[in-house]
Amino acid sequence: MNQMKTADAAVPEEARGLDIHAHADVSNYETTGDPLLDNPKMSARNVNVYYGEKHAIMDVSLDIGGNEVIAMIGPSGCGKSTFLRCLNRMNDTIPICRVKGDIQLDGEDIYHSRQDTVLLRARVGMVFQKPNPFPKSIYENVAYGPRIHGLAHNKIEMDEIVENSLRRASLWEEVKDVLDKPGTGLSGGQQQRLCIARAIAVSPEVILMDEPCSALDPIATARIEELIDELKERFTIAIVTHSMQQAARVSQRTAYFHLGKLIEVGQTKQIFTNPQHELTENYITGRFG
Ligand SMILES: Nc1ncnc2c1ncn2[C@@H]1O[C@H](COP(=O)(O)OP(=O)(O)OP(=O)(O)O)[C@@H](O)[C@H]1O
DSSP states (O other), X not given: OOOOOOTTTTOOGGGOOOOGGGGOOOTTOOOEEOOOOSSOSEEEEEEEEEETTEEEEEEEEEEEOTTOEEEEXXXXXXXXXXXXXXXXXXXXXXXXXXXXXXXXXXXXXTTSTTOOHHXXXXXXXXXXXXXXXXXXXXXXXXXXXXXXXXXXXXXXXXXXXXXXXXXXXXXXXXXXXXXXXXXXXXXXHHHHHHHHHHHHTTOOSEEEEESTTTTSOXXXXXXXXXXXXXXXXXXXXXXXXXXXHHHHHHOSEEEEEETTEEEEEEEHHXXXXXXXXXXXXXXXXXXXX
């Protein structure tokens, strides 16, 4: 059986420290692997992103399949978060940021001028690196989205949405007796599960997760990873992670980014055991990153 090649598998010091900028001109690289799928849930074509003059994402084309977990990995600053934020137009909130190219959700252009971004972000929810509950009760954190989207007609329906969302986020048993207490009073791991419950409450189709475990301890991280595994039954998930072990544990496909370019995409097992591109191999074996 193939062995995982990741950095954490004791890479000797002398093998590390390869300069990422040794391959600084990646602009003409073609993506290796299978970035495109039949019948994708989301599809990105020739996406370029600029922050002012800085060209942060270069001509990325990538599909995301329904009910898959796709992990986005790569060295710091390679554009993973920027690309993720394109998928629900979170980059619109950054004035100097320009996004070019075509991104579709179920075949519809999400950058169309008639696209309502509030509705889009309900369909394509987001969980951030640092848990960010609203300064409101646990109940209100979850009820807020359904209320603004008119998803409940009465208190009974709202109670049901709140309970179901907290159950799906594996938090209900811990908070069912303290729903009126502030969400900010929970532990970091519980706060992150509350943020996941909040995202789930508006019945999204896709959940974007930007390093959702980086502020959590290993036990809280393991719970979120278990949760991701359960959530993929109902949702499509794109996750940015710095942890290759996490990518290997939670995802079916992995996309490797490098200096703004999508270098390689494939089945997670293949990426970690038999990467086709030298840059991917250098990264997963810990030579840079
Ligand atoms: N708001 C911003 N304004 C200007 N430049 C930005 C902004 N956000 C990101 N960038 C630049 O875009 C490039 C890609 O950044 P991005 O945060 O997407 O990378 P990343 O791979 O997610 O990095 P990390 O792993 O460190 O979070 C970097 O060079 C970064 O400095």
